[in-house]
Amino acid sequence: MQRNLLNILWLPLLPGFASMVYYISLVAGLPFIVPVLLVIAFGYFSYVWLGRHVAVEEATSLTKAHIAWSYAILVAGVVIMTNKSYYIAPQYGYWDSWTIWNYHAKFLQHPEYRKYLFSVNPEMHADYPLYLSASIAFLRRLTGCDNFVVPYALGYCIQLLVPVSIFLALHRKSLPIAALVFFLIVTDDFYLERGLGQYADVPLALLFLCAFICIEDAQKKPGAVLMAAAFIGCCMWVKNEGIMLAVIFIAFNIKTLFAAGRWKYFLAGIALPLLTLLIFKAEAPSNDLLAAKGTKAMDLLSDPDRHQIVWDYLAYNFNHYYIPLKIGLVIYAILCIAEKRWPARNLLALLCCMLGYCIVYLLTPKSIDWHVHTSMDRLLMQLMPSFMYLMALRFSRLRFSLGDEVSKI
Amino acid sequence: MKSWVVLILLTLSAAVSTYLYTVKSEAPTDADRISKALKGISGYLSIGSHLVFRCSVPASDLFPAYVSYYLTPVKLVPPGSSGNDTTLMMSPVTATDSTETAIIAQSVIIWQNKDDKYRYLLMHHR
Numbered sequence: 001m002q003r004n005l006l007n008i009l010w011l012p013l014l015p016g017f018a019s020m021v022y023y024i025s026l027v028a029g030l031p032f033i034v035p036v037l038l039v040i041a042f043g044y045f046s047y048v049w050l051g052r053h054v055a056v057e058e059a060t061s062l063t064k065a066h067i068a069w070s071y072a073i074l075v076a077g078v079v080i081m082t083n084k085s086y087y088i089a090p091q092y093g094y095w096d097s098w099t100i101w102n103y104h105a106k107f108l109q110h111p112e113y114r115k116y117l118f119s120v121n122p123e124m125h126a127d128y129p130l131y132l133s134a135s136i137a138f139l140r141r142l143t144g145c146d147n148f149v150v151p152y153a154l155g156y157c158i159q160l161l162v163p164v165s166i167f168l169a170l171h172r173k174s175l176p177i178a179a180l181v182f183f184l185i186v187t188d189d190f191y192l193e194r195g196l197g198q199y200a201d202v203p204l205a206l207l208f209l210c211a212f213i214c215i216e217d218a219q220k221k222p223g224a225v226l227m228a229a230a231f232i233g234c235c236m237w238v239k240n241e242g243i244m245l246a247v248i249f250i251a252f253n254i255k256t257l258f259a260a261g262r263w264k265y266f267l268a269g270i271a272l273p274l275l276t277l278l279i280f281k282a283e284a285p286s287n288d289l290l291a292a293k294g295t296k297a298m299d300l301l302s303d304p305d306r307h308q309i310v311w312d313y314l315a316y317n318f319n320h321y322y323i324p325l326k327i328g329l330v331i332y333a334i335l336c337i338a339e340k341r342w343p344a345r346n347l348l349a350l351l352c353c354m355l356g357y358c359i360v361y362l363l364t365p366k367s368i369d370w371h372v373h374t375s376m377d378r379l380l381m382q383l384m385p386s387f388m389y390l391m392a393l394r395f396s397r398l399r400f401s402l403g404d405e406v407s408k409i
Numbered sequence: 410m411k412s413w414v415v416l417i418l419l420t421l422s423a424a425v426s427t428y429l430y431t432v433k434s435e436a437p438t439d440a441d442r443i444s445k446a447l448k449g450i451s452g453y454l455s456i457g458s459h460l461v462f463r464c465s466v467p468a469s470d471l472f473p474a475y476v477s478y479y480l481t482p483v484k485l486v487p488p489g490s491s492g493n494d495t496t497l498m499m500s501p502v503t504a505t506d507s508t509e510t511a512i513i514a515q516s517v518i519i520w521q522n523k524d525d526k527y528r529y530l531l532m533h534h535r
Contacts, residue, residue, distance in 0.1 A: 004412040008419075070410055075418065082422045086429035092440055098474040106481035116457045116482035124477070153427045160419060168415070 001217045001224060003055045005168040008161060009210050009227065010050055015154065016207070016234040017042045019134035020276040026114050027279060032141060039138075053223030062172065070171050073179045077163060077186045085156055085192055092148050093155075093198030100125050101132045101200055102151055108137035109146065118284055127284045129277060131238040132200045151198045158203050159195025162385045165206070169213045169389065174396030181392045185385070190321045194381050201378040204238040207231045208245055209385040212346055216393075218256045225262045226269040228253075233273025240287055241379070243277075244356050252349035300363050310361050313372040317380055325384055328391045335398065347390045350383050443475045446522050446529050450480070450497075453520050453531055459484045461496040465506055466527060472499065495519075498530040 001009075021042075022035040062070075093102065103124060107117035118126045132154075139150045163185040170178035185191055195202040214228035232249050235242035250257060257266045300306060318326040336343050343351075357379050364371045454460065462485040464472050476497065477485050486493055496516065500509055502523055516532035523529065 004410050004415050007412045007416060067410060071414070074410070074415070078418055078422045082426045082429075085426050086433055089430060091433075091435055091438060095471065095474075098440075098471055098478055103474070103478050103481065106478060110482075112456065113482040116484070119457075120477070120482075120484060149427060149431055152430050153423060156426050156430075157419075157423050160422060164415070164419065168410070171410075 001054050001056060001214075001221065002168070002172070003051070005165070005213070006050055006055045008165050008168055009213065010047060011161060012158065012203075012206055012210060012234070013046065013227075013230055014039070014043055015135035015138075016131060016230070016237065016273070017046075018138045019131050020237065020272055022138040023108070023130055023134045023276060024279065026108060026111055027283075029111070035138065036142065050223065050227070054217070054221050054227060056221075066175060069175060073171075073175075073182060074164070074167060077167070077182050078160070080183075081160055081163075081186045081192070084187075084189070085159075085196055088189060088192045089152060089156075089196035090193075090198075093151065093196075096200070097151065097198035100128055101198060102136060102148070104128070104130060104133035105136035105140065105151075108134050109140055127281075127287050128200075128239060129237045129242070129280060131234060132203055148198075152196065155196050155198050155202070158206050159192065162195075162202065162206050162209060165209060165213060166385065166389045166392065169216075170392055170396055173393070177392050177396045181388050184324045185388065188324075190377075191381070191384075194378060199378060200239050201381045204235055204242055204245070204382045205385045207234045207238060207242075208249070208382065209389055211235065211249055212386050212389060215253055215256060215346070218253075218262065222260075222262050222265045225257055226265040229257070229266045229269025230273065231269075233270040233277075236277050237273050239382075241357070241360075241382070244360075245353050245382070248349050248352050248356065252345055252352070297363055301359070303362075306362050306368050309368050310358050310372060313376050314358070317377050321377055322380055322384060325380075325387055328388065328395075332391050332394060335394070344390055344394060347387070347394075350387055350390065353383055354380075439472065440475045442524055442526065443472070444479050446524050446527070447476070447479050449522065450520055450529075450531060454480065454483050454495075457482050457484070458495070459486050459490075459493050461486055461488055461490060461493045463488050463496055463498045463509075463512070465498075465500045465504070465509060494534045496530075496532045496534070498532065499527055502526060502528050 018035065018039045021038045025032070025035045092098070103120075104117060104126070107113045107120075108130065120126055135154060136151050139154065140146050143150065163182045166185070167178050167182040170181065191202075208231070211228045211231035214224045214231060217224035218228060232246040235249075236246045257263070332343065332347070342348070357376075361368060361372050361376070460480070460483050462473055462476060464476075466472060473485055476499070477483075485497075488496075496512070498509060498512070500506065502525070513530065513532065516534050518530055518532050520531040521529060
């Protein structure tokens with residue numbers, strides 16, 4: 001992994017680590033200075049360790065024109081996003097910002113308030129993990145800014161890192177494909193609005209994407225397994241559905257993660273997120289969706305009307321908000337059929353995640369129409385960057401293979 | 410591409426965007442109004458207490474969320490909940506409601522405030 005990409009992937013680990021040690025310090029009743037010092041130490045040592053164990057030397061194979069174009073594209077995209085974001089951003093975020101993420105952060109800003117987090121109203125979702133809320137609380141205490149600037153700045157950085165990570169991961173393989181995906185994301189108002197709405201979906205999308213980027217390097221650098229494990233651990237610490245994503249990710253990459261002694265790196269990466277999640281879950285109420293299932297599951301799963309509702313909303317979302325993703329998937333499917341090959345393993349993992357979401361909708365104890373209507377667009381956002389990255393990875397290889405064919409002719 | 414160039418670019422972008430967000434002028438929202446109006450109430454509420462929230466403002470579903478947020482960690486409960494004798498009432502300044510008038514008559518007002526649109530009453534039931 002190139003150093004510039006590694007630096008970008010290192011950034012989302014910082015709020016992840018900060019939120020975990022901050023939450024544990026609250027539970028343990030430690031003074032605020034303890035997590036602050038731990039975060040500083042983590043920042044330094046993880047940067048140095050990753051530089052030694054994951055980074056590779058800068059290859060000199062790129063032409064000056066390629067590098068110049070890469071800079072130009074990156075600067076143009078970042079300027080577009082900087083210019084668009086502040087006026088697209090809702091002033092104080094959307095519904096979930098008030099009722100979940102920033103609200104939970106308020107409980108975590110004051111050590112004496114934390115225990116009341118679990119007695120708030122059920123619709124305030126006290127069972128939701130705390131990557132975002134604890135990060136906001138930590139940063140608010142650190143900066144002394146008890147306002148909405150902190151969640152905005154954090155949300156902006158996270159949504160900026162998604163396209164930049166994809167671009168840096170792909171530009172060496174195919175600059176046109178990397179640029180296309182990069183501009184598709186930075187000019188997507190729906191993505192920007194969701195990213196700046198102070199929801200947890202784009203943070204989850206970034207962390208899941210980072211796990212997929214890291215797993216590409218896992219065979220060459222075992223340190224990348226540690227990073228991938230840390231990222232899926234952070235996914236679990238962002239939202240409850242992150243647990244499902246993590247399980248599917250592990251199931252589809254089990255050999256890469258555990259073979260040849262790499263399991264030690266996996267354990268090292270996932271240990272802290274898992275421990276923090278277990279401490280949190282021991283205190284938190286049970287999930288409302290899981291708690292409400294029971295014996296009617298088969299009836300709900302076999303109801304054709306429910307399948308129709310889920311399918312209709314899925315089609316609606318793909319046709320309105322995720323058109324590039326839909327086109328990409330169609331091209332990808334055509335390529336697979338033409339080449340008589342299965343889709344990439346991790347693309348199948350993403351399809352499984354989507355199927356998992358659909359099953360959760362089918363089993364929901366709430367009104368399925370309301371549930372799908374209010375959340376499916378955001379759930380697809382969690383998977384969209386990973387889909388775009390994995391498809392682009394495939395398309396960038398296609399370009400080279402076509403080039404080889406042409407050169408052979 | 411140099412790592413430090415990318416990092417400086419992203420840092421600049423985040424700083425500029427955050428600055429533009431902070432100076433963006435928007436009309437005060439209901440959240441701003443509630444935040445300002447409830448500033449003096451915290452001294453009358455104990456940490457973690459339960460408060461009946463009675464809101465006769467139909468404008469936004471998020472009003473209870475705004476109030477919960479600014480009064481954290483006070484828990485808001487709906488009218489009619491048993492065992493809660495303190496109520497925060499929020500109503501338009503221009504309207505009078507007979508139910509509210511009756512509730513006010515049966516209560517001791519602990520704290521009150523109003524702005525250009527709403528009035529806020531913290532009451533203890535007699």
